[in-house]
Amino acid sequence: MTLSNIIVTLFLCYCTYKDIKTKLIPILPVAIITILIFINHSFRYICNAHEYVYFLLPFIPGLIMLMLSFLSKEALGYGDSALFILCSISLGMLNGFIIILISFIYSALFSIVLLIKGISGKSTIPFAPFIMAAFITYLFFY
Numbered sequence: 001m002t003l004s005n006i007i008v009t010l011f012l013c014y015c016t017y018k019d020i021k022t023k024l025i026p027i028l029p030v031a032i033i034t035i036l037i038f039i040n041h042s043f044r045y046i047c048n049a050h051e052y053v054y055f056l057l058p059f060i061p062g063l064i065m066l067m068l069s070f071l072s073k074e075a076l077g078y079g080d081s082a083l084f085i086l087c088s089i090s091l092g093m094l095n096g097f098i099i100i101l102i103s104f105i106y107s108a109l110f111s112i113v114l115l116i117k118g119i120s121g122k123s124t125i126p127f128a129p130f131i132m133a134a135f136i137t138y139l140f141f142y
Helices: 003-022 027-046 049-054 059-071 078-091 092-115 128-141
Strands: none
Touching: 003 027, 003 078, 003 128, 027 078, 059 078, 059 092, 078 092, 078 128, 092 128
16 A cells, blocks of 8 residues: 555545535545645656656546536535546546446445435435545455
């Protein structure tokens, strides 16, 4: 586990706390951490100018989720999409897609439990805990 992964994990814990308490993810801190992690990872590509495409690929999973946030009128919030961008930059494009998949599996399982308990299907649930759980799961098992 790298230092940047530890920083992202701790930051995801903070965002999870904020999302549970306020149902909002603070965009400015997410943007700052994302830029710092991006700068940290970009040093790998400075020496290899022919690999500039790989420099931008990690944005793809998060940008797809950002488009889904816009199209769904924030059924998935912009803050959650920003967290997906952060995870993708931290782990890479393909691993970003894995984080998205695991997050949705966890949220589906949680939603099934809520439905079994009789809680309304119209309830909103914070999504950051599932992103954090997916990120940690990925770090430990992949």
